[in-house]
Amino acid sequence: MERAKISTEVCNQNITAVRDALYVLNGKWKIPLIVSLIHGPKRFKEIQRELKDITPKVLSKELRELEQNEFVTRKVFDTVPVSVIYELTEYSKCLDDLIEALRAFGQQHRERIIGGNRREEIMEDSTVLEVE
Amino acid sequence: MERAKISTEVCNQNITAVRDALYVLNGKWKIPLIVSLIHGPKRFKEIQRELKDITPKVLSKELRELEQNEFVTRKVFDTVPVSVIYELTEYSKCLDDLIEALRAFGQQHRERIIGGNRREEIMEDSTVLEVE
DNA sequence: CATGTCACTATACAAAAGGATACCGGTATC
DNA sequence: GATACCGGTATCCTTTTGTATAGTGACATG
Numbered sequence: 001m002e003r004a005k006i007s008t009e010v011c012n013q014n015i016t017a018v019r020d021a022l023y024v025l026n027g028k029w030k031i032p033l034i035v036s037l038i039h040g041p042k043r044f045k046e047i048q049r050e051l052k053d054i055t056p057k058v059l060s061k062e063l064r065e066l067e068q069n070e071f072v073t074r075k076v077f078d079t080v081p082v083s084v085i086y087e088l089t090e091y092s093k094c095l096d097d098l099i100e101a102l103r104a105f106g107q108q109h110r111e112r113i114i115g116g117n118r119r120e121e122i123m124e125d126s127t128v129l130e131v132e
Numbered sequence: 133m134e135r136a137k138i139s140t141e142v143c144n145q146n147i148t149a150v151r152d153a154l155y156v157l158n159g160k161w162k163i164p165l166i167v168s169l170i171h172g173p174k175r176f177k178e179i180q181r182e183l184k185d186i187t188p189k190v191l192s193k194e195l196r197e198l199e200q201n202e203f204v205t206r207k208v209f210d211t212v213p214v215s216v217i218y219e220l221t222e223y224s225k226c227l228d229d230l231i232e233a234l235r236a237f238g239q240q241h242r243e244r245i246i247g248g249n250r251r252e253e254i255m256e257d258s259t260v261l262e263v264e
Numbered sequence: 265c266a267t268g269t270c271a272c273t274a275t276a277c278a279a280a281a282g283g284a285t286a287c288c289g290g291t292a293t294c
Numbered sequence: 295g296a297t298a299c300c301g302g303t304a305t306c307c308t309t310t311t312g313t314a315t316a317g318t319g320a321c322a323t324g
Contacts, residue, residue: 014167014170014235018235018238018240021235021238022163026160028158028161035143035150036143044270045271050143050144050147054312055271055312055313055314056272057313058313069165081269082155083270097233097236101230102230104227106148106150106151106153107149160282177299188302188303189304192301192302193282212291213289213300216302
């Protein structure tokens with residue numbers, strides 16, 4: 001009973017931590033956006049081209065939120081016309097392990113589905129992952 | 133130029149992998165739900181109590197999706213009234229690294245915000261993370 | 265002189281996700 | 295008899311997310 005209490009407390013702490021993490025990284029775009037900046041700073045349009053189905057409105061919103069959380073910085077150069085580059089911060093490096101784990105899982109999961117080594121009943125379902 | 137081409141290809145692969153991962157783990161609840169099952173199988177109402185602000189409708193939908201992706205199994209016992217337990221699968225263990233990274237980041241990020249070792253301009257913003 | 269680029273913003277709208285509340289039939293408890 | 299638990303479903307509503315389209319102003323290209 002005492003043990004159970006401690007274990008549920010730990011469990012709640014873990015859930016809280018995970019929910020805190022998801023709170024700042026929510027949505028479809030934040031992590032892909034960070035990944036696209038890992039290989040070097042980029043301009044607005046470059047990012048838009050790389051994440052091809054994002055609209056400027058959404059991109060601009062996501063970038064603002066990442067800026068507020070100190071994962072990216074926005075730098076404006078007064079060339080003509082102005083160029084704006086987005087760059088990852090030092091702090092964003094604390095996401096490296098997370099991103100690597102996500103990447104590894106994503107890759108592995110896709111292979112599993114393409115390979116078809118899954119239970120038959122579920123194979124029929126086409127909504128599990130969209131493979132192009 | 134050749135180098136750049138290779139590097140953008142790798143980058144695109146990474147973005148794709150990350151997006152695949154996010155596709156099956158989307159939304160506010162899937163990962164917290166899995167975390168709540170790590171310490172052992174649970175019944176529907178138990179999970180609902182643990183993730184306290186989830187509604188039964190959403191919980192039932194999330195559990196169904198996790199079942200389709202083979203992260204949890206649903207077992208019905210014909211006691212009176214019936215009891216239903218949800219349990220993590222073997223396959224779900226491939227999420228362990230990811231969950232640990234998410235937990236570590238979430239904890240670290242919360243401490244950073246509570247500690248207040250952030251730039252002043254951003255300190256004013258209250259929307260960064262809800263700390264209760 | 266028409267057209268296109270850049271980094272967006274604005275407006276309007278549609279779709280999806282999530283939340284609030286009520287309800288079911290059966291059992292157990294008070 | 296009233297209430298509560300169980301594992302959900304049904305209905306409605308709000309919030310979030312995404313789409314489509316147009317426009318800005320200064321310049322560069324044809």
